[in-house]
Amino acid sequence: MRGAIVALLMFMWMPFVIFKPFIGVLLWDWISHMNPHKQTFGFAMFFPFLDFVAALTIGGLLISKDKKSLPAHPIVAIILMYFLWVTFTTIVGFEPGYSSEKYIYVLKVLLFAFVAIMVMQSPNRLRAFVFVMAGSLAYIGIKGGLFTVMTGGGGRVQGAGGMMEDNNQLAMGMAMLLPLAMYFVQHPPLKVLKWPFVGATFCVLLSIVGTQSRGGFVALAAVMGMILLKSKHKFKMIALIIPLIAGGLYFMPDSWKERMQSTENATEDSSFRGRVVMWRFSSNVADDHPIEGGGFNVFYIRRAQELYMPPGEIARAPHSAYFEVLAEHGYTGLLLYLSMLLTGWYAGGSAAKKFRKHEETKWIGDLCGAIQLGLVGYAVGGLTVNIATFDLFYHYLAVIVMCSNVGNEILKRQTFKLSDDGKTVVAAGPKKWSPPKPTSHAAREKANPI
Incomplete structure (x- = not known):
């Protein structure tokens, strides 16, 4: 029963891996560190789940448009x-x-x-x-x-x-x-x-x-x-x-x-x-x-x-x-x-x-x-x-x-300011660009010509 459950979980997620490589990384993460299939009996114990997940993940990574x-x-x-x-x-x-x-x-x-x-x-x-x-x-x-x-x-x-x-x-x-x-x-x-x-x-x-x-x-x-x-x-x-x-x-x-x-x-x-x-x-x-x-x-x-x-x-x-x-x-x-x-x-x-x-x-x-x-x-x-x-x-x-x-x-993506205690730096919101303001009359005319 444990082998069937583990195999079902693996095969259920595998189709999504090719389109969402991060799902494959998480499956790879789980199998590598927990070895759930090694705690079962029957075919699941020896089935190369990790190799299949790795191949699908790399394939999805190659066709993905992500960075x-x-x-x-x-x-x-x-x-x-x-x-x-x-x-x-x-x-x-x-x-x-x-x-x-x-x-x-x-x-x-x-x-x-x-x-x-x-x-x-x-x-x-x-x-x-x-x-x-x-x-x-x-x-x-x-x-x-x-x-x-x-x-x-x-x-x-x-x-x-x-x-x-x-x-x-x-x-x-x-x-x-x-x-x-x-x-x-x-x-x-x-x-x-x-x-x-x-x-x-x-x-x-x-x-x-x-x-x-x-x-x-x-x-x-x-x-x-x-x-x-x-x-x-x-x-x-x-x-x-x-x-x-x-x-x-x-x-x-x-x-x-x-x-x-x-x-x-x-x-x-x-x-x-x-x-x-x-x-x-x-x-x-x-x-x-x-x-x-x-x-x-x-x-x-x-x-x-x-x-x-x-x-x-x-x-x-x-x-x-x-x-x-x-x-x-x-x-x-x-x-x-x-x-x-x-x-x-x-x-x-x-x-x-x-x-x-x-x-x-x-x-x-x-x-x-x-x-x-x-x-x-x-x-x-x-x-x-x-x-x-x-x-x-x-x-x-x-x-x-x-x-x-x-x-x-x-x-x-953030601009920061000191908190009230003067020690912690907290986010003040995303950075916004604004043009510098001219200081002199000549500079203002140059910046805003008629």
Whole structure:
């Protein structure tokens, strides 16, 4: 029954996609982040809905008369540079055929980001895109949070499929979602939804804890620390956070506490030692191939393992986004990857500061601030989880570009004045052109000849 419902929803909207590409972007958004078909049974579970939606959306974009150009934004430029570089490293890598599967995945992720930037260029479309993305991820977070409560923290919240395949990746996704969930508490689509969004945010928080991911716990701590640092109500936040932490520690079982405390003895942990081995492997590959690296999935290529794996060790996942990029794309790729992350961070902060000044664009400024905090969770989580190709990171970058486009268009159409408090800038209405008034009699005659 679930498969039939999901298939009906997909096929019902597909005919409209060719005429309204933004509907296709929203469907693409939903499928990418929630993977609804993966939670069904039968033919729907394996049917390539995403490929059909993507093809129809691109076809509709080609025949549409709407504006289709990518904006001149630093984020767009650095993503394009990174994509061109990974294309090169795939071609010259150890085994291009073996690397092609991951390359195609990255191609689809970046294609969606670019199509979304081109299509979602209005306030309502931006709101819809972010709401669908947050709602799709919140569905997973609410399920995980309720599961954590029902099992008393004893059961582990596992991966949800797609980009969040295992519990570590799920924890990263939820840590990135948390600031966005708090944004919707601040800016709910309807006022009656504020308290349900508060409950959903709390479930997202519990789902991170329920994954029992040590990397997720560190990412959560980083995000909460940045939220506290940027908050104007620090004492209120501390007064709220301390009881939550104390209650959570009391509530969670001993097995969870022991796993979290194992971070203190990381050097004695076999999992940590395995990660260090893979980080050494990445360094060895980069030392021999500093420019181009070994190409996608070099960790699983037998020839690379024989050359660069420390003797007697078993190959596994890299467990670090930074060492993942280093081994696959060399020091050049790592530099571009870090530049992409820092550009997103800086652009998000700059846009937040710019748009929060104006009443008409304050919601955009707060959205950029939430996305920037989400990037903190990604950057910290990437230290111990291989999430270099994580969909949500590139889609967050796309949202910052969308916010800049929409915010700048709103500001162009408005003239502003200071509010009564002398601090907030409010819209005074659309700009109207009027000819300058001549000041002298001669000038007036010249301007209005008989």
